[in-house]
Amino acid sequence: MVDKGTGKVDEGARSGVSERTLRQPSIKDIARLARVSHPTVSRALQNSPLVNAKTAERIRRIASESGYRASAVARGLVTKRTRTIGLVVTTVADPFASEVVCGIEQTASDHGYSVFLADSNADPERERKVVQAFAERRVDGIIVTSSRVGALYLPLLSEMMVPIVLVNDQYPGAFVHSVMIGNLEGSRAAAKHLVELGHTRIAYLGDQFGYQSDVERFAGYREALDRAGIPFLSEFAVHGDGKPEAAMSAMDKLLALANPPTAVCCYNDMSALGAMQSIRLHGLRVPEEISVVGFDDLFFASYTQPPLTTVRQPMRRMGQLAMENLFKLMSGEESVVKVKVEAELIVRESTARVRPNGVRKGNR
Amino acid sequence: MVDKGTGKVDEGARSGVSERTLRQPSIKDIARLARVSHPTVSRALQNSPLVNAKTAERIRRIASESGYRASAVARGLVTKRTRTIGLVVTTVADPFASEVVCGIEQTASDHGYSVFLADSNADPERERKVVQAFAERRVDGIIVTSSRVGALYLPLLSEMMVPIVLVNDQYPGAFVHSVMIGNLEGSRAAAKHLVELGHTRIAYLGDQFGYQSDVERFAGYREALDRAGIPFLSEFAVHGDGKPEAAMSAMDKLLALANPPTAVCCYNDMSALGAMQSIRLHGLRVPEEISVVGFDDLFFASYTQPPLTTVRQPMRRMGQLAMENLFKLMSGEESVVKVKVEAELIVRESTARVRPNGVRKGNR
DNA sequence: TTGTAGGCGTTATCAT
DNA sequence: ATGATAACGCCTACAA
Numbered sequence: 001m002v003d004k005g006t007g008k009v010d011e012g013a014r015s016g017v018s019e020r021t022l023r024q025p026s027i028k029d030i031a032r033l034a035r036v037s038h039p040t041v042s043r044a045l046q047n048s049p050l051v052n053a054k055t056a057e058r059i060r061r062i063a064s065e066s067g068y069r070a071s072a073v074a075r076g077l078v079t080k081r082t083r084t085i086g087l088v089v090t091t092v093a094d095p096f097a098s099e100v101v102c103g104i105e106q107t108a109s110d111h112g113y114s115v116f117l118a119d120s121n122a123d124p125e126r127e128r129k130v131v132q133a134f135a136e137r138r139v140d141g142i143i144v145t146s147s148r149v150g151a152l153y154l155p156l157l158s159e160m161m162v163p164i165v166l167v168n169d170q171y172p173g174a175f176v177h178s179v180m181i182g183n184l185e186g187s188r189a190a191a192k193h194l195v196e197l198g199h200t201r202i203a204y205l206g207d208q209f210g211y212q213s214d215v216e217r218f219a220g221y222r223e224a225l226d227r228a229g230i231p232f233l234s235e236f237a238v239h240g241d242g243k244p245e246a247a248m249s250a251m252d253k254l255l256a257l258a259n260p261p262t263a264v265c266c267y268n269d270m271s272a273l274g275a276m277q278s279i280r281l282h283g284l285r286v287p288e289e290i291s292v293v294g295f296d297d298l299f300f301a302s303y304t305q306p307p308l309t310t311v312r313q314p315m316r317r318m319g320q321l322a323m324e325n326l327f328k329l330m331s332g333e334e335s336v337v338k339v340k341v342e343a344e345l346i347v348r349e350s351t352a353r354v355r356p357n358g359v360r361k362g363n364r
Numbered sequence: 365m366v367d368k369g370t371g372k373v374d375e376g377a378r379s380g381v382s383e384r385t386l387r388q389p390s391i392k393d394i395a396r397l398a399r400v401s402h403p404t405v406s407r408a409l410q411n412s413p414l415v416n417a418k419t420a421e422r423i424r425r426i427a428s429e430s431g432y433r434a435s436a437v438a439r440g441l442v443t444k445r446t447r448t449i450g451l452v453v454t455t456v457a458d459p460f461a462s463e464v465v466c467g468i469e470q471t472a473s474d475h476g477y478s479v480f481l482a483d484s485n486a487d488p489e490r491e492r493k494v495v496q497a498f499a500e501r502r503v504d505g506i507i508v509t510s511s512r513v514g515a516l517y518l519p520l521l522s523e524m525m526v527p528i529v530l531v532n533d534q535y536p537g538a539f540v541h542s543v544m545i546g547n548l549e550g551s552r553a554a555a556k557h558l559v560e561l562g563h564t565r566i567a568y569l570g571d572q573f574g575y576q577s578d579v580e581r582f583a584g585y586r587e588a589l590d591r592a593g594i595p596f597l598s599e600f601a602v603h604g605d606g607k608p609e610a611a612m613s614a615m616d617k618l619l620a621l622a623n624p625p626t627a628v629c630c631y632n633d634m635s636a637l638g639a640m641q642s643i644r645l646h647g648l649r650v651p652e653e654i655s656v657v658g659f660d661d662l663f664f665a666s667y668t669q670p671p672l673t674t675v676r677q678p679m680r681r682m683g684q685l686a687m688e689n690l691f692k693l694m695s696g697e698e699s700v701v702k703v704k705v706e707a708e709l710i711v712r713e714s715t716a717r718v719r720p721n722g723v724r725k726g727n728r
Numbered sequence: 729t730t731g732t733a734g735g736c737g738t739t740a741t742c743a744t
Numbered sequence: 745a746t747g748a749t750a751a752c753g754c755c756t757a758c759a760a
Contacts (some may be wrong), residue, residue: 024524026736026737026738027737027738028737036746036747037748038737038738039738039740039746039747039748039749040745040746042739042740043739050745051745052746055745067523069496069500069524070500070738071441071500071737072500072738073440073501073502073737074739076738077437077438077738077754078738078739078740079740079752080752084501087481091466092456092462092465092466093459093462093463093465093663093680095457095459095462098456098457098459099457101456101457101481105481105483109482109483109494109497112497114497114501115480115482116479117451117465117469117479117480117481118469118473118479119466119469119470119473130473132433133473133478135433136433136434136435136436137436137437137448160388160431160433161388244663244666244667274667277666277667277669299457299608300664302608303637303640305668391753392754401730401732402754402755403731403732403755404729404731406754406755414730415729415730416729416730437753437754438754438755439753441735441737441738441754442735442753442754442756443736443754443755444736
């Protein structure tokens with residue numbers, strides 16, 4: 001009952017409240033304008049070879065002129081594929097996550113997929129809601145990044161029968177597909193680097209206890225020590241929560257030791273940020289008095305003072321890989337299971353040869 | 365091997381959990397199980413008072429047991445509202461953007477909306493594709509953050525007849541709704557702070573020329589100088605691109621001056637990061653020899669060495685505001701137009717009283 | 729209080 | 745090469 005002749009919608013220059021709902025042209029509108037049936041329009045727009053080249057061209061022209069945009073929602077209803085994925089992340093306001101998200105989004109977009117983004121905030125209740133929302137929206141697949149609440153909702157996810165890919169998850173159930181960083185190797189390389197600089201009093205400033213990546217990075221640290229024949233001192237293992245503030249407190253503890261370490265392996269760059277702050281507040285200098293190494297190689301790592309030696313994760317690439325694997329799974333492949341990507345030690349200026357006299361307790 | 369024909373094949377999993385049906389249950393399946401008509405199921409699930417409490421309860425139980433999730437895509441088709449918004453951002457891998465995104469997502473989610481996230485990478489072609497995708501997905505509204513390619517696609521957006529809210533956009537067309545920070549006031553406060561510390565040789569390290577926020581922040585800087593009767597030196601205005609690397613080069617230029625500044629107002633914290641790096645590479649110290657102030661108050665600002673004096677933008681709040689305003693617009697209100705939020709100067713340790721002798725050119 | 733009959737905008741399956 | 749017609753899963757009249 002709306003338009004008949006033009007099919008061209010009002011520009012809305014004068015946006016009357018009621019006029020706003022002028023509906024977008026439908027495939028039938030285009031069909032009428034082109035004097036063909038709507039299936040023909042559908043075919044023409046999909047470049048089907050079945051339709052006469054001339055009319056196809058005409059149809060496309062008319063569609064374009066009237067600003068026609070095929071409704072993905074209607075299409076999704078009939079094809080049962082929405083070309084949509086759900087992406088759940090603890091919080092986008094985390095440099096690691098946002099890089100991964102970036103890689104995922106690019107790849108998805110390149111393939112004509114759109115991505116629903118949802119923060120879980122590590123809140124189980126929110127996580128439930130998110131998954132429910134994704135289910136209702138009929139996403140074709142799901143990617144979960146750095147989740148800390150795995151066990152709880154993984155069953156829920158599997159219930160909805162869409163493929164799932166995890167990125168650096170803390171609770172990688174044995175049954176899911178994932179993209180993980182080589183935590184152990186990376187961390188071992190970092191600790192080995194410190195050993196090679198002559199350090200023997202090397203501490204580990206970790207994430208919360210029990211998370212898979214923390215466990216693995218700790219294991220890498222231990223391995224490097226073991227191989228060098230350096231005994232592990234339990235008071236040299238402290239825990240933060242992956243963020244600067246908690247890392248500060250943890251580093252404070254380390255520095256309060258009667259005989260503090262001359263080097264610290266941090267769980268990640270965010271922790272390293274806090275550690276360096278603590279060190280500075282104690283009147284000590286990096287790397288002269290204490291060497292610090294991080295993990296991730298976030299954008300700011302080259303700009304800390306001094307620039308941070310760290311273990312690089314190819315975050316965007318990991319996002320891309322996750323998306324590509326999800327594509328495979330969505331197209332029915334059952335093969336992909338776990339992809340492990342390599343971590344790379346990036347030596348900058350926060351690590352230096354140990355000084356003969358070790359750390360003197362600072363004055364400030 | 366299943367369905368296609370009558371659809372009576374999948375009835376098997378009546379005992380609740382157990383086997384996963386190939387097809388997700390539809391409203392009709394639930395209706396059959398509950399021995400009612402599907403509209404009744406629909407009503408029951410929406411807690412309509414029209415349906416008998418007992419049967420409603422039974423229906424809900426059955427729906428829940430069989431893992432029924434109403435299809436948002438089917439619902440969207442009939443209601444013409446998808447409860448979905450499109451969010452376009454230059455790149456999520458930018459701390460400012462991700463904070464804003466976070467605020468938006470939270471608010472959207474709290475109201476039952478899902479958000480499509482898309483990166484434009486400041487690439488006009490991608491931007492076109494993104495908008496096209498949003499149009500096809502029939503999003504109810506759009507938010508654009510920090511876009512640098514306004515003019516180009518804004519018309520495109522308006523063509524699709526959904527409300528749009530801009531956050532800190534560089535080309536705020538006169539006709540759109542937006543949430544903006546008080547650039548001028550914030551920047552003026554920063555420069556004033558430096559003036560009060562006795563500085564008279566204050567430089568401005570900006571973003572690319574021509575962007576609205578850069579223009580405004582520069583204006584604030586100029587105002588502070590004017591009010592203090594400090595003459596503006598054109599060689600003290602240099603441009604980066606809002607990222608650390610370009611800021612380094614810009615700062616290099618400043619330091620190469622015969623008579624360099626004793627303080628710098630940076631366009632944002634990312635630029636400040638680069639500026640501080642450059643200063644350090646020149647063998648100078650912050651704040652003893654040069655004071656530095658940023659803009660944004662990103663998470664790392666408290667952890668730079670020294671901690672960065674900066675102008676805080678309430679990024680999440682801005683995201684939240686944008687979303688709330690979009691809600692109003694989507695519900696038909698025409699009132700909201702431009703919201704300006706206040707910037708707040710956060711004094712930390714990268715700024716100090718000017719030294720009588722000024723900057724000595726560093727040796728390294 | 730509940731059921732019946734459309735219809736939303738597509739694609740798919742037949743015909744012709 | 746094109747056109748009827750039937751889904752897809754839901755909601756909203758309107759009827760009972």
